[in-house]
Structure formats: structure tokens, C-alpha cells
Amino acid sequence: xxxxxxxxxxxxxxxxxxxxxxxxxxxxxxxxxxxxxxxxxxxxxxxxxxxxxxxxxxxxxxxxxxxxxxxxxxxxxxxxxxxxxxxxxxxxxxxxxxxxxxxxxxxxxxxxxxxxxxxxxxxxxxxxxxxxxxxxxxxxxxxxxxxxxxxxxxxxxxxxxxxxxxxxxxxxxxxxxxxxxxxxxxxxxxxxxxxxxxxxxxxxxxxxxxxxxxxxxxxxxxxxxxxxxxxxxxxxxxxxxxxxxxxxxxxxxxxxxxxxxxxxxxxxxxxxxxxxxxxxxxxxxxxxxxxxxxxxxxxxxxxxxxxxxxxxxxxxxxxxxxxxxxxxxxxxxxxxxxxxxxxxxxxxxxxxxxxxxxxxxxxxxxxxxxxxxxxxxxxxxxxxxxxxxxxxxxxxxxxxxxxxxxxxxxxxxxxxxxxxxxxxxxxxxxxxxxxxxxxxxxxxxxxxxxxxxxxxxxxxxxxx
Ligand code: GLY
Ligand code: MN
Numbered sequence: 001x002x003x004x005x006x007x008x009x010x011x012x013x014x015x016x017x018x019x020x021x022x023x024x025x026x027x028x029x030x031x032x033x034x035x036x037x038x039x040x041x042x043x044x045x046x047x048x049x050x051x052x053x054x055x056x057x058x059x060x061x062x063x064x065x066x067x068x069x070x071x072x073x074x075x076x077x078x079x080x081x082x083x084x085x086x087x088x089x090x091x092x093x094x095x096x097x098x099x100x101x102x103x104x105x106x107x108x109x110x111x112x113x114x115x116x117x118x119x120x121x122x123x124x125x126x127x128x129x130x131x132x133x134x135x136x137x138x139x140x141x142x143x144x145x146x147x148x149x150x151x152x153x154x155x156x157x158x159x160x161x162x163x164x165x166x167x168x169x170x171x172x173x174x175x176x177x178x179x180x181x182x183x184x185x186x187x188x189x190x191x192x193x194x195x196x197x198x199x200x201x202x203x204x205x206x207x208x209x210x211x212x213x214x215x216x217x218x219x220x221x222x223x224x225x226x227x228x229x230x231x232x233x234x235x236x237x238x239x240x241x242x243x244x245x246x247x248x249x250x251x252x253x254x255x256x257x258x259x260x261x262x263x264x265x266x267x268x269x270x271x272x273x274x275x276x277x278x279x280x281x282x283x284x285x286x287x288x289x290x291x292x293x294x295x296x297x298x299x300x301x302x303x304x305x306x307x308x309x310x311x312x313x314x315x316x317x318x319x320x321x322x323x324x325x326x327x328x329x330x331x332x333x334x335x336x337x338x339x340x341x342x343x344x345x346x347x348x349x350x351x352x353x354x355x356x357x358x359x360x361x362x363x364x365x366x367x368x369x370x371x372x373x374x375x376x377x378x379x380x381x382x383x384x385x386x387x388x389x390x391x392x393x394x395x396x397x398x399x400x401x402x403x404x405x406x407x408x409x410x411x412x413x414x415x416x417x418x419x420x421x422x423x424x425x426x427x428x429x430x431x432x433x434x435x436x437x438x439x440x441x442x443x444x445x446x447x448x449x450x451x452x453x454x455x456x457x458x459x460x461x462x463x464x
Pocket of ligand 2: 262344345392394434
């Protein structure tokens, strides 16, 4: 099991104690998730907040942080000789807990007793919102509540404390994210080199997911790889690559410590952009580069989202696909025909960092409010940037036939959209370019090894 030094977890829990007033926080780690019978489980993934505070990357553990006594306790069961026969020698729960700097450990069954005791004394029982059925069941039985409604009973105070801490990355975390991007470098450059007519999407998909597994802990989310990049999250890999198409690859890896990367590149099949593809690619690239250059503390992810939307809309106006005043078009939301998603999201132990704790709490907090306009409503975070935040920057431009036909039939934004000019660009499909950025004291730093994204760089990578 890979862990940071125990002092990292001790310091994090000490900081958590300063942010939560009193009571106990119960953290339920993930269990194995079977796919067709109990002993045949999906690849195990620990809960990210559990990893953050305890580092224990094993199923069937729980932990309690006691804000009044200052004692932290781990709950888990030692393996029996029967387990060891199948699994090999295993450390004890006490040894595992010591790795997290915790010297109080009990059998899992003791947790129910300890929660009942705290509850009987009228102490507050904090827990984070569970997102897995198993965790809901365990929590429901521990606190005697219906598991179906248990997310609503989670502790806002604990969620806010965890979000505040996990949002600002320590140097050791940034180093892990950079390792994950370096794995993504190998995934993306391999995909570029394989991007030739006649090969199947499935073959490239399998190859690059294999890289994520052979160099780290696997992918940080199911790889999106398609010559129909106009479908934003296209998980079908049935097509054969053909000349004249663009391949969008949105893929990242996890390190052994489970920190994520999330990178998108768009590559012309056969290795040369057509003039039309290049026209749109240049606009998206400019939005990506200028958004990254603009990022600094004080600006918000919403500000940078609209900056990128403005660049996309301005570029499309220059090509004759949009018209009218660009500022007014973006204000009205007309650009969302071409970029219906947000500029990016936080990245860390989760690829959409902390989304399990609630996208609005993480991305909007108490002050910002989610827009109800199409496009901007998909922006996952409107947060002001702070040093230590890590965000993705992922502008895109898409020709989504269903959306274009619908808006056209509704005569939507005819003052800003030149529907007649769009039809010849339909063949471009979709383009997205995504990097991962650390907010520093004065600006931002693009993380990891530079993955080719300039037209010439992509074309020459394709020819290797
Ligand atoms: N990488 C997929 C996403 O950001 O949603
Ligand atoms: Mn992303």
C-alpha cells in the first residue's frame, strides 16, 4: 500500500479539528464492489476523503475523528489464517493504523457501540454524504436512519471543512498530479502516433488504458476516445478511423497514490489538419492558451469561462459562423451552441475533485450562484481562484447536429448565429483541448510534461 509519511495525515487531521467545533466525525471507507458474484469484485477504489485523512488504501475500514477528546480511531478486522492462505501475509489493523499515525484501533463491530455511546450522550455525529449503496447501508444501520435519505443528513460543517482543506493542494499533492500528467503524456502521444486511417477506436482505447495501468493505478475516469467528438462524453469505441475525421481523446491516469490527471487532445486522422479543421482548432487552442495565461488569484473560474467563450465566439465570428456584437452574443448565451460545457473543474484525488461531496458546495459555496442559462449552467465551478487550487482548462468547439437543428428550428439567436454557414463545418465534429493548471501566488503554472497541442507539434507527433 502506498502512503505518505504518517505526519501528513496527522497534520491534516489536526487541521480538521480546528475547523469542526465538536462531536465525532465518522468516515466509512469503501468496500469491495462485486460485479457478478461477491468474490469477483471490480478494481478496488478507496474513497478519496478517506485516503486524504487516513491514507489507508484497503477495503472495509472506517475511522472516527473525535473533536472533543482529540483521539482518532481506526476500525477494521484483522485477516484470519484462511484469508492469508488466499491473499498471502497481511499486516494487522494496528500496523496499518500506525502508518496513518493512529494508535487506537478496534474491530469493525466496535464502531456501532462507539457511535451509540456518543449518540446517547447527545454528541453530534458528523459524516460526509455517501455516494455508494453499500456505504449508505452501513451508515443507515449505524445511525438507525433510512439509507435512501441519508445523504441529506450529512454534516454541512464537515463537508465545508473537508472541501476547504482538499481544495488547496500541498506540494506533495501537486507532485503527484504532475506524475499523473506524465502518464497522460504517454497515453496521449501514443494515441497521436496510432491515429491513422483503418485502425479502430477500440485498439487505441485499449492501448492507452493499458498505459494508465502499467504506469500507475489505472485511468482516473473511463477514457473518452472518439472520431465523433461532438458527443462530449463519447464512450463508444466502435468506429474505424477514416481520413478527414478528428479524434478527440479525453483521458487521464491515477498515480499509485490516486491523484488524477485529466487531459484532452484532438488529432487529425492521418496526421494532417485540413484547412477547415485547422481554422476551428486554432480558435480552441487560442481559448486554451489565453485562458491559462489569464488565470490568477482574484479571478474566478467563471471569469475565465467567459473569457474562453468570448474567444470562441470571436473566432467563429471571424469565420462567419457567428455575427453581431461578440460581447452581447456571449452575454445572451448564443456561443453555447458551440461550447455548451464549462471551462473546467477542480482536480486532485478525484478527477472532478470532491464532486461526491456535492458539486454546488465545492464549486459555488455560499457566495456564488449557478447560472440557469444553457451552457453556463454546466459550469462545475464559479470559485475565485486561490493559490494551491488545481483546475482543468478545457475549452471546446462542437458541431452537434441535434442541437443545431433544434436551435435553428426554434430560430434561436438568429441575430448572433449564421445557421447557413454552419452546414459546411459539420464535418469538423468536435474539438477540445484540456490542460491542468496550478494557481500560484501571482498567476498559474501549467502542470506536468508539455503534451503536444500546437498544430505543428501534433502533426509531427503523428508522424513518429
Ligand atoms: N474528463 C471528463 C470531464 O472532465 O468531464
Ligand atoms: Mn475535465
